[in-house]
Amino acid sequence: MDKQKRLIVIFLAALALAILPLLLQAAGNFWVRIADTALLYVLLALGLNIVVGYAGLLDLGFVAFFAIGAYTFGLLASPHLPENFAWIAQQFGDSLHTPVWLVIPIGAAVAGVFGILLGAPTLKLRGDYLAIVTLGFGEIIRVFLNNLDQPVNITNGPKGISQIDSVRFFNIEFARALDITEDYAINSVTLYYYLFLLLVVASVIICHRLELSRIGRAWMAIREDEIAAKAMGINTRNMKLLAFGMGATFGGVSGVMFAAFQGFISPESFSLMESVMIVAMVVLGGIGHLPGVILGAVLLSALPEVLRWVSGVIDLQAVTGGRLDAAILRQLLIALAMIIVMLLRPRGLWPTPEHGKSLQRLNGAKKGGAA
Amino acid sequence: MTDTVLRVAGISKRFGGLQALSDVGLTIQRGQVYGLIGPNGAGKTTFFNVITGLYTPDSGTFELAGKPYTPSAVHEVAKAGIARTFQNIRLFADMTALENVMVGRHVRTRSGLIGAVLRSPKFKEEERQIADRAHELLEYVGIARLADYKARTLSYGDQRRLEIARALATDPQLIALDEPAAGMNSTEKVVLRELIDRIRKDGRTILLIEHDVKLVMGLCDRVTVLDYGKQIAEGSPYDVQRDEKVIEAYLGHSHKPTTQAAGGKAE
Numbered sequence: 001m002d003k004q005k006r007l008i009v010i011f012l013a014a015l016a017l018a019i020l021p022l023l024l025q026a027a028g029n030f031w032v033r034i035a036d037t038a039l040l041y042v043l044l045a046l047g048l049n050i051v052v053g054y055a056g057l058l059d060l061g062f063v064a065f066f067a068i069g070a071y072t073f074g075l076l077a078s079p080h081l082p083e084n085f086a087w088i089a090q091q092f093g094d095s096l097h098t099p100v101w102l103v104i105p106i107g108a109a110v111a112g113v114f115g116i117l118l119g120a121p122t123l124k125l126r127g128d129y130l131a132i133v134t135l136g137f138g139e140i141i142r143v144f145l146n147n148l149d150q151p152v153n154i155t156n157g158p159k160g161i162s163q164i165d166s167v168r169f170f171n172i173e174f175a176r177a178l179d180i181t182e183d184y185a186i187n188s189v190t191l192y193y194y195l196f197l198l199l200v201v202a203s204v205i206i207c208h209r210l211e212l213s214r215i216g217r218a219w220m221a222i223r224e225d226e227i228a229a230k231a232m233g234i235n236t237r238n239m240k241l242l243a244f245g246m247g248a249t250f251g252g253v254s255g256v257m258f259a260a261f262q263g264f265i266s267p268e269s270f271s272l273m274e275s276v277m278i279v280a281m282v283v284l285g286g287i288g289h290l291p292g293v294i295l296g297a298v299l300l301s302a303l304p305e306v307l308r309w310v311s312g313v314i315d316l317q318a319v320t321g322g323r324l325d326a327a328i329l330r331q332l333l334i335a336l337a338m339i340i341v342m343l344l345r346p347r348g349l350w351p352t353p354e355h356g357k358s359l360q361r362l363n364g365a366k367k368g369g370a371a
Numbered sequence: 372m373t374d375t376v377l378r379v380a381g382i383s384k385r386f387g388g389l390q391a392l393s394d395v396g397l398t399i400q401r402g403q404v405y406g407l408i409g410p411n412g413a414g415k416t417t418f419f420n421v422i423t424g425l426y427t428p429d430s431g432t433f434e435l436a437g438k439p440y441t442p443s444a445v446h447e448v449a450k451a452g453i454a455r456t457f458q459n460i461r462l463f464a465d466m467t468a469l470e471n472v473m474v475g476r477h478v479r480t481r482s483g484l485i486g487a488v489l490r491s492p493k494f495k496e497e498e499r500q501i502a503d504r505a506h507e508l509l510e511y512v513g514i515a516r517l518a519d520y521k522a523r524t525l526s527y528g529d530q531r532r533l534e535i536a537r538a539l540a541t542d543p544q545l546i547a548l549d550e551p552a553a554g555m556n557s558t559e560k561v562v563l564r565e566l567i568d569r570i571r572k573d574g575r576t577i578l579l580i581e582h583d584v585k586l587v588m589g590l591c592d593r594v595t596v597l598d599y600g601k602q603i604a605e606g607s608p609y610d611v612q613r614d615e616k617v618i619e620a621y622l623g624h625s626h627k628p629t630t631q632a633a634g635g636k637a638e
Contacts (some may be wrong), residue, residue, distance in 0.1 A: 232478065
């Protein structure tokens with residue numbers, strides 16, 4: 001009975017998620033694009049949740065891994081490297097076209113390695129101190145990307161990398177609409193939506209399984225009390241590095257997808273503000289609780305776009321005599337929302353349930369019985 | 372019952388100008404409850420932290436169940452077989468009681484990242500065993516009904532017992548309790564005493580650091596008394612209570628004897 005109910009819920013949710021872009025597509029590609037971005041942020045938030053939510057290591061430079069993933073794909077699937085290095089051009093022709101299914105694991109691995117590199121010197125730090133160091137790390141990566149156009153042009157500096165390949169699986173070219181029948185086609189953005197959704201679902205499953213495992217429990221033990229965790233025989237050094245590495249991996253995959261989706265990347269996209277937003281998503285949604293984290297990511301990434309649309313429709317600028325525009329309104333409302341949520345629901349919008357499984361079932365049964 | 376679980380000798384530890392421990396050693400036989408007592412600041416907790424790897428000693432030899440071990444990292448000591456509880460309870464507050472005990476199984480289980488992500492049959496089997504064992508231990512210390520409550524919502528006495536269950540989950544050779552009766556009322560102390568007694572009867576070896584002299588005298592097979600980082604007496608509780616140096620350490624320098632120490636002495 002209980003299991004059946006769950007299956008039905010999952011089935012309905014899957015159906016809704018599958019139909020959603022087709023409906024949005026009818027309203028305009030703009031809306032699907034918002035959903036795509038939201039999914040990328042969900043992926044990022046899930047990654048950060050491993051570091052912050054499970055292991056309790058406050059990471060304010062998470063966007064660095066997003067950037068590393070994006071630049072991995074940017075460099076491996078664009079004309080940029082052959083243009084600047086003759087030997088690469090000789091070897092591979094005018095443009096690199098590494099297939100995306102190959103770059104996803106590469107990007108994940110590179111980001112993971114950087115995650116461990118960041119983790120290693122910060123092992124003894126906690127809380128605020130760790131936050132400061134990770135914040136610095138995020139900035140270092142961005143500054144490097146911004147300045148590595150000299151002496152040899154690797155990242156093309158502030159100009160960024162353009163003409164990045166789009167995703168191509170088998171014969172499906174994601175950059176073009178997929179014709180189903182003569183007069184019905186699935187748009188490019190919708191195709192990306194399905195790809196991102198697939199990645200998000202896979203990530204949710206991985207996170208959920210990690211959460212309910214020996215590794216997940218060890219991470220949470222470190223979060224709760226590091227000394228006690230050590231006394232229980234947990235090698236906190238390795239576990240922390242694993243958390244940093246795993247979290248970064250998700251960031252890297254998200255970055256690869258971002259680069260393929262946008263076709264253009266520059267250091268501007270990876271500012272400190274992005275890191276702050278990702279942390280806000282995790283905290284606002286419900287730190288350490290997967291549904292909460294997803295909710296937070298969707299809300300904080302989609303809401304600004306919706307606001308922009310709303311203020312466009314009512315022509316906010318004209319109404320307020322130019323004093324208010326979409327960007328200002330967005331910041332204002334997000335700040336306000338954060339304050340309200342933190343006051344009313346300090347553990348997040350959808351926090352971890354208060355008690356373990358059997359009690360929830362018990363309480364549920366009681367409520368059911370009373371009703 | 373004569374094999375040795377813990378044999379340490381010649382432990383010294385210095386903090387700057389303070390000689391916290393000088394040449395302390397003890398031998399604990401399997402199945403014993405071994406008491407470590409002494410006035411405040413005698414070095415009990417320092418000794419405890421040295422043998423569990425939290426502090427690095429300046430000198431000393433260590434041997435656990437016949438094998439030498441170096442208390443260089445806390446998690447290695449737990450692996451070697453010493454489990455501990457903390458004077459000021461250190462549970463994983465935001466995890467359930469059951470999860471707390473399950474964490475204790477960490478060191479005796481192996482499954483890693485890949486097994487967890489793929490949910491391999493081996494992983495599932497191990498996970499089931501971990502949960503079963505954790506339930507068993509909660510039952511053992513008498514808080515099975517609280518398995519799904521967050522540790523921070525438990526009462527003080529229950530938190531102490533949960534800590535003991537968590538320590539037992541590591542399958543320790545030696546279980547070291549740091550002032551388990553601290554802050555307990557007399558009813559809770561009786562229950563604790565029964566629990567420690569039961570753990571001993573089940574063949575486990577216990578090192579007990581305690582302020583409550585009555586509890587130590589009633590429970591322990593052997594006792595070591597520390598004062599100013601030196602070992603001033605070692606023996607059965609009966610002998611130790613009559614030791615001149617011990618009486619002086621507890622009573623000699625104060626104007627009024629504390630009721631607790633006097634109670635222990637007057638037996």
